Amino acid sequence: MMKNIFLSLALLLIVLPMKAHAFCGFFVSKADASLFNEASKVIIARHENRTVITMANDFQGDTKEFAMVIPVPTVIKEGQVNVTENRIIDHLDAYTAPRLVEYFDEDPCRPQVVYEMMAMDSVRASGAVGQAKRKAVDLGVTVEASYSVGEYDIEVLSAEQSDGLLIYLNQEGYKLPENAARVLGSYMKQGMKFFVTKVNLEQFEKQGYSYLRPLQVAFETQKFGLPIRLGTLNAKGPQDLILMTLTKKGRVEAKNYRTVKIPTGMDIPIFVKEEFGKFYQDMFTYQAEKENLRAVFTEYAWNMNWCDPCAADPLSNDELKTLGVWWIGQNEQQGDVRMIQRAPIAPPQAAEVYVTRLHMRYTGESFPEDIALQETPDSSNFQGRYVLRHPWKGVANCPAGTQYMRSLPARFEKEAQNLANLTGWQIHDIRTKMGDMNPENQPELAPARPWWEDMWDKKKN
């Protein structure tokens, strides 16, 4: 029992560290692992009140120890639950990830032809996971439904008393901390049910997957949001959540926390290409701390029909449907005779899917209540994008070339400043790392000729 048992409240998105002594908090940073590897990754597709939540499951431990509790607004029936595959989530993650764009300066002595190449490094995030052992004991808790989907055994619980629920869950092996009773009670009094799941080992082996697949739940609710409170209960430090939403109209923002944009579009030194992951983590940490962990960062907000530059191929309609975009293809059913007979068909429209990627880092103190979300009609595009410009390395023997060469040190310095402002890195270290582009070590160029010298040919006179 003293195993490293913890549990993730997915809708709640949390990993609750259990009493186990070995566990030192949800947000464990390994020396060589990116902080974001401890992040939860959730996708919500929503239009009208129909909501589909997909929770990535990056549970790495012994599958028999996995257990998850999700507060849900209604009793979830078997048909409302699905398991899908990691690759769809990874695809959307890659598609919306902050990106690095590379440009190569052309020979300044020749007319400019602009082309671009894109390098992309998806910042990885992984799902919250937990584990628990379970015994069946009934304790005044109603099991509203019980079924298996894929490798998951699922129960939907309702309770009259938070204490009873806590005892029941603990007897089932979840080992919730004492202070969870208050939070469970709060959800319970708000009429929520609890979606409890563990892995059916026999099924898991039969399916032949090497990982636990993402769990999806579809339901209708007026409340658009994400419960996070249980997950912050015992967390030892800040936790990360990457939330991607798929909606019809436009950008999604938090209603009860300040939504900001991640700084974007800056030119930064080209050595960052080698360490983009570290750059982005440091930048996010620096920016999040500047906001005192009280902000929700928009990392991407774009119509799903196109992207520029594309960090990955856009998702196919099938993938979008799997993620819960139920409104897609509604106008493409002319082939279905019954549909035609039933009602006149609206003219076919382009798929209306707008994707928003929100990244938040928070503690129980900075995010005391569940995140409430709203879809806005703002469909302007935004992406986290950082630009590398390779200077022209060839010969440039022309007035324009000389001018270009003269402009470089200032440009390198600006790039160094940008990087320092974004990440809080030491400007001196940045300059050193820039190597032959170190703005402080640029070769002396002959002083510029006064601008009037080229204007009149004095020798003539």
Next chain:
Amino acid sequence: MEQILKQIKSVNIRPSKNIFELQILKGDPRWFQILTLSSLMLFLISISDYAPQLPILAVSLLSAFLFQFLCFSQIQHKAGSLYAGTPTFETVKNGFWRVLKKTDYKSPAISALSLVLLIKANVLWIHPIAALIAIASKFYIRVNDKHIFNPTNLSIVLMLPFFSDFMWISPAQWGHALWFFFFFGSFAVLVLYKIPKGDISLFFLGSYALLLFGYAFVLGDPLSIPLHKLQSGAIILFSFFMITDPKTTPDSRAGRLVFAVITAILAFVLQFVFFVKGGLFVALALVSLTTPLIDKFKPGQRFEWSSRL
């Protein structure tokens, strides 16, 4: 602008025992309200990623001034005081010129600033429509010579359901520091100016806070949750700039207490039980309908700004 300069010049700087002796503080409190709203706007524009855009601010102010002038002209015309005798180009021009100078621009400025702070839009025409509804409601929806609805509030309530493809409300865009600044700024205006009927702000905030804390107590939630719910820019704007509107609230103190408590309860129920979009604003609009009734049972002294309308 000239008036502001005059008032600033007239600030009495001789050592005084009492801050209330400063001339500017004896002036029209709406100047100070405009100052509070404008500095908030400047802050937002300088720090926020999703700040009000300058073109939207410009069209809002201009359209609010224009509608105020037009409505006021119409009222004057109806009263027969736009021009005397037969209309000639000269008399009508002079009449309009007189109205232009007599028009009050403070109240439309407050309405326009509040609208820009509360409503976000992805098109330019939303705010002029909102301004039109606000100003027109003030002139034409009246009972016993009092307008029924707070202009800004009514225009939000009427527009939200129909224009949700173009507008939205972002109550959390201000952040903590700004919230405190705004809260204390507004509170200072209220107290320093002894804003007429300003007690209703406190009645409302008090009862709304009581409900939030009570609900948290019932759910067993920590205090940080109701506190966080209160820290919304929309609530401050609502409590200090909308519900306080002396022209739309009951005349008696007891009436205002009843009004504030009912509004708070309704706002709470609409938001947290029925999840109504803009529940706070809908609540005020509905409760505003009862003001004439409350005034009938609990009459009090009618308020007038120093300059009419």
